[in-house]
Amino acid sequence: KAGVTQTPRYLIKTRGQQVTLSCSPISGHRSVSWYQQTPGQGLQFLFEYFSETQRNKGNFPGRFSGRQFSNSRSEMNVSTLELGDSALYLCASSWGTSGGQETQYFGPGTRLLVL
């Protein structure tokens, strides 16, 4: 079974631009969660989608948004990029039906650098 894939793997943008990251979950998984990882803040939860609906949202500004398609693939968008948005963005998939006891399967991440 193929793992979680994320594209692109690396991205360089300038302040003020916007960016869209993509995540394809493991086949059959309906939940996709997004995390931001930085050296200073660690792994922080952005949001989670299940069956095309956002179920949970972390404490990030509205510049961070996402969506999920009917095939469970998900995208996240960051508008008006700031230097502090430079981070590794990870997505994780799971079945989405068993709450906190579910294993999260992470993708390799997208490394975003904002100049």
Next chain:
Amino acid sequence: SQKIEQNSEALNIQEGKTATLTCNYTNYSPAYLQWYRQDPGRGPVFLLLIRENEKEKRKERLKVTFDTTLKQSLFHITASQPADSATYLCALDIPGRRALTFGSGTRLQVQP
């Protein structure tokens, strides 16, 4: 707000010794606690899950304990090997939220 602390930003041990990593949390009572391993430039990989009513869980050279009174989990790697060098993250579920809150991680370095 919920707070998770993983003691020791970095831990250096000799090959063959037991590595013990700590995860402390405050302000809520998770039903589950998970441990993940993350190698540089890669996403975290699930290792073990322990439930609130379980005191201990083992998998090969790994052992996790969960003390809900102390609000603490200990993660042990016995007979450690250089290949065990990585960052280890603990993660707790937030009741009713279907999201994991991760600790900042402990970077383990096993010296040959």
